Amino acid sequence: MTQEKIRTATPATRSAADKGSGDAGTRSTRSRRGKVGQETTNWPVMIILFLCALTVLLPLYVTISMSMKTTAQAVDGNAFSLPAPVDFSGFVEAWELTNFPVTFTISVLVTLGTVVGTVLLAALASYAIVRNWEHRLFRWSFFYLLAAMFLPFPVVALPQIQLTGLVGLANPVGVTILHIMFQLSFSILLFTAFLRSIPLELEESARIDGATTWQTFWQLIFPLLAPMSATVAIFAFLASWNDFMMPSLIIAQADQQTIPVVQNIFQTQFSTNYNVSFASYLMAMAPAIIVYLFTQRWVMEGVTQGAVKG
Amino acid sequence: MTIPITPASAAAGDLVSAAEHGQTDHLAGAHTKRGKPKVDGVYYLFLLPTLILFTLFITLPALVGIFYSFTNFIGFGDWQLVGFTNYIAVFSDPAILSSYLFTFGFALVTVIVVNVIAFLLAVALTSRIRLKTPLRAIFVIPMVISGIVIAFVFKYLFSNSLPALGAATGIPWLQESILANESTAWIGIVIVTAWQSIPGALLIYIAGLLSIPGEVYEAADIDGASAWVRLRSVTLPLVAGYVVINVILGFKNFLSAYDVIVGLTNGGPGTSTRSIAMTIFTGFTGGDYAYQMANATLFFIIAILISLLQLRLTRGKAAIS
Numbered sequence: 343m344t345q346e347k348i349r350t351a352t353p354a355t356r357s358a359a360d361k362g363s364g365d366a367g368t369r370s371t372r373s374r375r376g377k378v379g380q381e382t383t384n385w386p387v388m389i390i391l392f393l394c395a396l397t398v399l400l401p402l403y404v405t406i407s408m409s410m411k412t413t414a415q416a417v418d419g420n421a422f423s424l425p426a427p428v429d430f431s432g433f434v435e436a437w438e439l440t441n442f443p444v445t446f447t448i449s450v451l452v453t454l455g456t457v458v459g460t461v462l463l464a465a466l467a468s469y470a471i472v473r474n475w476e477h478r479l480f481r482w483s484f485f486y487l488l489a490a491m492f493l494p495f496p497v498v499a500l501p502q503i504q505l506t507g508l509v510g511l512a513n514p515v516g517v518t519i520l521h522i523m524f525q526l527s528f529s530i531l532l533f534t535a536f537l538r539s540i541p542l543e544l545e546e547s548a549r550i551d552g553a554t555t556w557q558t559f560w561q562l563i564f565p566l567l568a569p570m571s572a573t574v575a576i577f578a579f580l581a582s583w584n585d586f587m588m589p590s591l592i593i594a595q596a597d598q599q600t601i602p603v604v605q606n607i608f609q610t611q612f613s614t615n616y617n618v619s620f621a622s623y624l625m626a627m628a629p630a631i632i633v634y635l636f637t638q639r640w641v642m643e644g645v646t647q648g649a650v651k652g
Numbered sequence: 653m654t655i656p657i658t659p660a661s662a663a664a665g666d667l668v669s670a671a672e673h674g675q676t677d678h679l680a681g682a683h684t685k686r687g688k689p690k691v692d693g694v695y696y697l698f699l700l701p702t703l704i705l706f707t708l709f710i711t712l713p714a715l716v717g718i719f720y721s722f723t724n725f726i727g728f729g730d731w732q733l734v735g736f737t738n739y740i741a742v743f744s745d746p747a748i749l750s751s752y753l754f755t756f757g758f759a760l761v762t763v764i765v766v767n768v769i770a771f772l773l774a775v776a777l778t779s780r781i782r783l784k785t786p787l788r789a790i791f792v793i794p795m796v797i798s799g800i801v802i803a804f805v806f807k808y809l810f811s812n813s814l815p816a817l818g819a820a821t822g823i824p825w826l827q828e829s830i831l832a833n834e835s836t837a838w839i840g841i842v843i844v845t846a847w848q849s850i851p852g853a854l855l856i857y858i859a860g861l862l863s864i865p866g867e868v869y870e871a872a873d874i875d876g877a878s879a880w881v882r883l884r885s886v887t888l889p890l891v892a893g894y895v896v897i898n899v900i901l902g903f904k905n906f907l908s909a910y911d912v913i914v915g916l917t918n919g920g921p922g923t924s925t926r927s928i929a930m931t932i933f934t935g936f937t938g939g940d941y942a943y944q945m946a947n948a949t950l951f952f953i954i955a956i957l958i959s960l961l962q963l964r965l966t967r968g969k970a971a972i973s
Contacts, residue, residue, distance in 0.1 A: 384780045391776050395790045401805050421813035463702045470698035474691050483703055490710055492959060494908035496929035497952040500945055501713035501720070503936055523709045526702065555694040584798035586911045591933065602798045616808065626801045634796040638789055642855055
């Protein structure tokens, strides 16, 4: 019943999403109410929305302003005051305490590996699955790989810690592999849905020209998948960059930890140098926020398509 | 897996339909004329690396873990099969029972809070307002921030800023940190988890609301429906499917809560906010490997059963409306 609704809902949503996340809402609203001639703004609703937006922005404002305070100002308990004077020494100290260049590099490598690995493995597997659906191996593989979506990480965490330790993967490489594994289900779901919508004619003409499956994939299909790859890549990026649970459990050496995990040091040592800890938090958040600002469109469409693709 | 919301958002809506679509997929038959078409060997090359890695890193650990749950393995050294001893012990372990109680209570409250707020925000963001794009962009930001880092920020707000504010204004209940009190610490965890999880649910609800055809509302207007009636009798039934997705995925993610709790309370005060995930992980440091694997296996079974139950219950509802 619900599936039915979701599927019937799809075309409208997709076309709305295609117009760009922003004006989609405006258009559908306009068509809804245009005839009545009420183009006025609903100000009470806007005021409520502004207040809600404040609750989103306030913690971010606190993080930024705290990070620019002097240590003396940061301990006064007033998180909402503006920094006076502005002082960047917190960043310098955080940089050294977290060994930022090394930690950052490890985080970048883990995230990059996760993004590339997820996109490649999921795209290749999805293509093979969709084009060979009537073969049991491929059909069952699909459901097998998708089953992980219902598997919470804590369930397999202990044996994964044990096994990665045994085979010498209790390090960032092991975390990268596990991040890819846990992204596969969602990514394959998105890719297979997208692949099913690509018309067969495109591929047939390539085949007639003598292209092999390998060439067809790399020269025709993979470029066509680009928008979906962008979505898959962003979600892999966010999941990997922000993860605390897996690296903290899998990586054995403290000096190989990722950025979210090293933030822990401010809970034990240096716990009153709030300007330092907030500077470090800001350096941990900033890359994800910056990437988000540039890729908003795919982030929003990813969630939307993930929910309604059928 | 710290981005609870989204990666999984595809799940509920798609499993069934993906299968149906696949059945009608005719592309694969392109190469041969009759019978089962031969599979181009390259396809195995495309699929097998994923299949092998997945089996090695997910399926194998899962099976190994389940096997050890029937032993007395402590994480290293010798072990013996002990049957269901661990499972029986788990059921009578107050520490584990209290972590289940906390986690389920927390997940239930959070799922309600997240879905009510996300739904109302989605209605507001698709109504006649200005600045839609920037507002929507702001509301999505929490989704991209690391759970543990934002938990540290909120921890400071809860335990330093709010008490300072309480002292300055003389409001007594603000003066004590809510995280320091066993009976209120969970509220802080709900707030931060909701703060982080609302964007994912919000985007799904916006998609749902945009899919409702305008004519439906015109018909409601002609019938003279008030705004409330329109929301309750038109909008809500039409987005029922999206509610199902959000509730099931949200609940599953909140049941494995870890990052935010570690950042805010680390399970305290005492063990009042210790989640199931946190008790399972003690099996690694505490020499309780086999015992906690029994716990993990039970947790998995319960999580699956709850998803199925929710699917049934909510489907029934959607069918009625």
